[in-house]
Amino acid sequence: MNECRDLLKKLGSMKAVAGRENMAAEKIADLFREYCDEVKIDRFFNVIGLKKGQSKNPGNVLVTAHYDEIGLIVTGIEDSGFLRFAAVGGVDPKAIAAMEVTVHGKEELFGVIGTKPPHLIPPEDKSKAVKMEDMLIDIGYDGEKARELVSIGDMVSFKNPPQELLNNRVAGKSMDNRSGVATLIEILKELKKLKHDDNVYVVATVQEELGLIGAFCATYNIKADLGIVIDVCHGDMPDAPSDETFPLGKGVAVAVGPILSRKDTKAIIKLAKSENIPYQIDPETADTGTEAAVHSVAREGIPVVLLSIPSKYMHTTVEMVQIDDIISAGRLAARYIAGRVKE
């Protein structure tokens, strides 16, 4: 448990804004190397680990979890040194005022997202949402120095060190989907203890937040017999629909729906029951908003299972997950992989 928490905190401190995952690719590869027979990084910076199966004629299981995170991109540098920016991925402008950031310029620069002081906001503006184009990043330099250090197109990551809370909960930026990456490691650790016939490819994928881009390459390059996608789903909160949100600590959410393999999903639920692994059912009527949508139609179609870690406050800098759910997801996926019987 502590090991997993420390790993998640480490992952949550890495910076990998969608499209510029090269910032963290080697670090993720290092984590895989401890458990995998082969590790490589593809041209999109998907990080691919292979743990070989024991069968002479092994099938391939492909487990993906994206490691990119939402962030910002510099769109302008003012003469006063302040930076204009746009969103990379689904950033909520309401959630970023007065936030600490790292600007990935020539060097990593500290900055804050500037806001108007409350004393100076006219009452009629107080009911309106602030627009992203009206916000600025303050890196504390004048225009000349800012232009020397920063270029238009440089990425900006949110800076929020993971916080440990009650019940093994951790809150921070990029729990979506570093908790998925932590689950990949949990799966590898579990598989070390189990025998498995199939080759297991764990892939930390890129650019999910921009439209599942990394998964397209991964599912094409690896001819998989089974796909497992690990992502986050919405954690419960008071004023959100209760059938679309899932309590933290009640186990991994197993998705059920049209694009998901009926056979594998049924089997994995049965396994969760028999192994006493806590789980909850996540009904998904369409594309699921995850890489499962890519798996399901890749090549001839990959039978895919979607396992999700409930995360509160998604796409804010305080996304919150519970370590127990990551562990239950890792155990369930690993056991399902190990128990696969060739037909």
Added chain:
Amino acid sequence: MSALDNLKKLTALDGVSGDEKPVRDYILSQVKDYVDDYWIDNLGNLITYKKGSGNGPRVMLDAHMDEVGMMVTQINSDGLLKFQIVGGIEDRVLVGKRVRIGENKIPGVIGLKPIHLQDSTERTGAVNKKKLTIDIGAKDKEQAEAKVEVGDTVAFAYDPVDFGDNKLMAKALDDRVGCAALIEILKDNYDCDIYGCFTVQEEIGLKGAKTASFQVNPDIAIVLEGTTCYDLPGAEEQSMSTRCGQGPALTIMDRSVIVDSELLKLIEDVAKIKAIPYQYKQTVSGGTNAGRIQVNGTGVKVAVIAVPCRYIHTPVSVMDKSDFENMLKLAKEVLKVIPQVDSSGRFKNHGEPHINLYREEGGKKYV
């Protein structure tokens, strides 16, 4: 330890209005060897006294210890904490922030309904503070109640960061800049009698300054503050209160006070002679303890010297270190020459301080 390092230490302490003890304890440990007397009043103000050489007036220096924050007002059945603001914090800067709660500094975060689950009015509207809660990770009320109580104060959990060109980011710069400056001032000796007042509850209505000025009964008061700074591109000229890096800001008028013209003139003259940069606060918004102190007793000559703080009242306030250093320098220089006040409240021999300054500069003319 430099005054700036001390400032960083001060910002790391929590002192939400009404709960200033951690800040007060630290300040007391820093100043008690430099003052002749000190006491803590009923409200929690730390009042220090430093005897002068006998030729100066009674001068009150004010820096408030408290900071804006929150208070736990209810523990919900699902373990989330409802809260209210203590002081002025804009709703939207609350989202996604790290906080710590109560004496045991229980960590928590302020979440927001994910953008995916917001309806169209929620997406385009402002953050609704009523729907925000603090999450400490508790799974139910019982678990939360074991860690926090209704009435606990909540502070932002942000550490200071040096960055950019001589900039410092920290929470509570308003008004730990004043506290840090006042601590330094008390280390020197002056002709005037100085009452260094570290006051409480400024952010909820200038409370501490009232009882402190009653006890001190000063002739003159100088308030050391952190003030609004809005110098971002796109800011309307009329709302640019101060500009970062252009020296400490002198208030002429705000919602609480019109400062004393003689004292303001003295401060301006000292700044000019000593070549200390300064600027005027160019909006009349906000209020300071000067507003309370000026109406004490038969009236007090007041002035405000303030460090411009961008994003004031957020956990990521930003200042230029030179503004802080120049505020400290200016305040010290003013105290060296501050003249006696006569029974009508005017500086004695009007020009005396100016003449002294003139002499000091070898008869060089100044404007």
